[in-house]
Amino acid sequence: MEAQCINILETLAPCLVRGGMDPGLAQFLSIAAGVLIVSAIPLVSVIIFIWIERKIAARVQDRLGPNRVGPFGILQNLADAVKLIIKEDITPAGADRLIYNAAPIIAMLSVILIWGVVPFTPVHIGADLDIGVVYVVAIGSVGTLAIMMAGWSSNNKYALLGAFRVVAALVSYEVPMIVALLVPLMLAGTMSMQGIVEAQQGMWFVVAAPIAAVIFYISNLAETGRAPFDLIEAESELVAGYNIEYSGMKFGLFMASEFLHSFTVNLLFAIIFLGGWSGPFVHQLPILGVVYLAIKSLIPYLFTIVLRSTVPRVRIDQMMAFNWKFLVPVSIINVLLVAFVLKIIQELGLSPSPENVHDFAANVPQAVILLATNLLMGLVTLNVLRNAGRRERIADQARALRTAEQRDSAIVPSAS
Amino acid sequence: MTVVNEWAFIGVFMAVAWLLPAAPLVISWIFRPRRPNAIKMATYECGVETVGDTWVQFKVQYYLNGLVFLVFDVELVFLFPWAIAYSQLDFFAFGAGLLFIFLLTDALIYAWKKNALEWQ
């Protein structure tokens, strides 16, 4: 029995009780230990993520990136953190102090709290809430509030305008994100994060629901303010937007929360669409799950970084039109289509039963049919887009031609 | 019991997690220099003197955008339970969901046609 006490994460409470502690207190201590571990992970990892991002962005742009502090410059961010801490902090006159100071904390908090429901391995998870996905979405929407508070309390026109633009964009992109989430929920039949990963033991949801995955990924790019949707940080247009008046560590918190959020949504992508911790031998050696999860979330994250350093920024009107006129309709049609096909599959008895959901072969028919449906829908969508683009180009050319003619006809009489 | 435990974790997490971003702020409050003056504290508008109230008039566009978002957000509240119960339901449920979404898509089409989604 003594051996059990080695893995403290799983057995801390029983061990303490055996040591003669009050069960209630032991329960509380084990929860507190879990909380400390779960909340330390994002804070430690954000330093690494910022380094990875700076290094890769530098390579893409033919630079070296940080390379002075520590091996490969890996300690650069610690040095930056120290610099931010010892900087003078300026609170603008006329700022609403309480809200001004609370905003960066809430911004960071709204990201850290998401990690509380992230399943790291089959047994290690902060809290396996049965409404995990709604919890994640709800906590994410609090981040919008932090931006609004920061912009309003700074008492600065640019900050307020920047905050309004950002909030309008963020809340819009929440709609396709949540609609796209309905598809994996339908396939998994549960909202618990652990349950969603369990349901992907046989087949990852990205196979059965590629369109939902793409929509989820794109709207998350916008949610985290990544290129091509980096209007939050539009340095050239909005003098940095909502956090313009922030300096020192408060600005540092906004920046860190942005980087961490960017990784966190890719982590969620890996959990919901790429099977989370699932991989070979994970049930024998649970700690492998962390490795699988890290690898799976790094792949979309690296793609995000490369995307960020290569594509130009879109305009706000383009961003909004893309959301309301493309992503939202496509995601709604996608949900309805998948619901329809899934119901037919279930009526035909081709979907995996609860007993063999972990079996790869049992998942194949359903996944293939759904994949085919998705591909078909993708083709139709691309075709519609192509036609719309062609029509628009023709209209543009006609307009250009008309203005040219008007100019010519205005010139000709005066010449004669 | 376990369900209570899960939420106890979230509760403790919420109570503790805000200390982590607050800690660097406190450390910085101890170490940083304090030499405020009127020019430093002035509102930063690219060096130009601030004119008028900060709370300028905003366009109704922001409100319309938030409005469409709110309506869809509430719609999705109903679709979450529908989605997770989907495999237990029959074809009638698909029809009900279809009608539910269809009615809301009407509103989206209306907003589109009235140019409420246009960002000028």
Add this chain to the structure above:
Amino acid sequence: MIPLWMYLIVAAAVFAIGVYGVLARRNAVAILMSVELMLSAVNINLVAFWRYLTPQNMSGQVFAAFVFVVAAAEAAVGLAIVISIYRSRRSVVVEDVNLLKG
């Protein structure tokens, strides 16, 4: 468990505060916020009664969900009316809006 009446008292207090806000405030947006408070008090009541009296029947949760819909619709239309009144009369004080007084 915590006795039911404690939840009911909290809900009643929030509702009474909301009533006070609706009757006493002059600003239309503040009045709408008070109405939201009243709706939220109703929701606490609905969920509390559901939990203590009919926990296996969905009626309480379904009703609470519909209260969310009503609250959202109220906020959307109410604030739109406030904005449109402000545009034409440059005021959001409800006493200034007396067009229907004849």
Add this chain to the structure above:
Amino acid sequence: MLEFNPQLIVFFLFAILTLGGALGVVTNRNLIHGAIYLIISLFGGAGLFVLLSAPFLAAVQVLVYIGAIAILIIFAVMLTRSMTSMRELYNRQWWISAVVAVLLFGLLVLGVIGPVWVADEEASQPVSDLVATTQDLGVALVDGNQYVLPFEIASLLLTAAMIGAIVIAREDD
């Protein structure tokens, strides 16, 4: 009568958040502060929902109220610039309103909650610890014999609200 336990502490914490936030909403001059107090109050309400084993509604409360309605209210405050132009906070009958509110509360507590629920120890405890889940909610919403009609009407109401609000709030025409 009431034994001391963690659940009670948590309940009082959320009750204080709910009530304090509500008081802040009705007494605060600055509407943005009022909106933030509203958020605090609703967050307390969400905590109460969790204690009442309705976690889905708690998450929805955060998502809909804090994430959407509060944002909409802040947008509207900005659009009407109503926070700086207030002459006085309350109208002339504010003390009548206070009396009405206190009377209403007293009536509810002494007339209804006291005799019916406090007096009856048994009715104050839940009849069962088995609680319906979110999945049951999904089933109930689209069941032809239960709530499918309200479900569709909710959609209709939202559509009507959205179209109405767009018509009212639009600038041109």
